[in-house]
Amino acid sequence: MLPRLQRFADVLVGEKREGKALLRRALHLMLAEHHRYQRGTPLDRFAFTEIYRVWLGELRDHADPLRQAKSSDEDFDRLFPKDRGADLDAFTATFLGQLPPQQRTTLLLVYGEGFDYVGAAKVLDSDADTIQARLIRASASLADRLSSGSPARKKASTTIETLYPAEATGIRP
């Protein structure tokens, strides 16, 4: 399970070094507050939830959370093993790197971890509609770019994603 947790933290943060540090902090917290674990909850879901909670809590302490949450394309590219060579889909990797952390993590939970919309919503402290909206936006955006055949580095679909609930901003994510 450790590689999966590491991947979750890395994808959330958008880079390897900070992802590892986040996972370490989250694991320490999980051990210290193990009473928070409710019997019957899948351990992976509990761990993902805690990592996300730690990340969000720390992010909110920053004066400019949106800027803090951004990662560079180079850092995100380093999440992919270099020796995969031709197998690596650089286009999709770049696309993922440009997404906001929550949208990227939503994709990971549903397409990488196989969570359903409700399960992903619980991890990300959200609701199933928001999860679905994020998936539609990301999938449609990548499908559009693939159909047009232009790997232009547009940042469509990423601009209205915020770190705060839709109710607070008045924007439907």
Added chain:
Amino acid sequence: MTELSDELLVAYVDGQLVREQTRSVEKVLEHDDVVARRVEALKDAHGRFESAFEAILAGELIEILAAPVLPPRPKRKRGNGLAKIGIAVVGIGIALAVLVGGYSWPLVLRACSVTGPVATMHDAPAKAQSAPSAY
């Protein structure tokens, strides 16, 4: 051309629709090339996301496997329990012997071996008889 939203098509590709809705979409796909192409593009996107996340996981595995494994700590030798008990019993035995025999019992034994045979019980009355009576 039938208008189907991306919302519906993504849910279809993700397998989130109920059976009746799935059948309805499939019927449309049979007759509408535009919608069919859109579904193919969404499936392609879906597959690319999955592959990308698998690649990241493969990288994590490679990194974890490549990490140096620290040698296991040498286990502290635990003494044999029986030996400990034996030593304790012997120690207690010696302590009891000292208590019963007095602190000088080794010296008494040495003195006996130097001065000669130990007097027997039979010798004592004879000596007593030979001694002049005070009365």
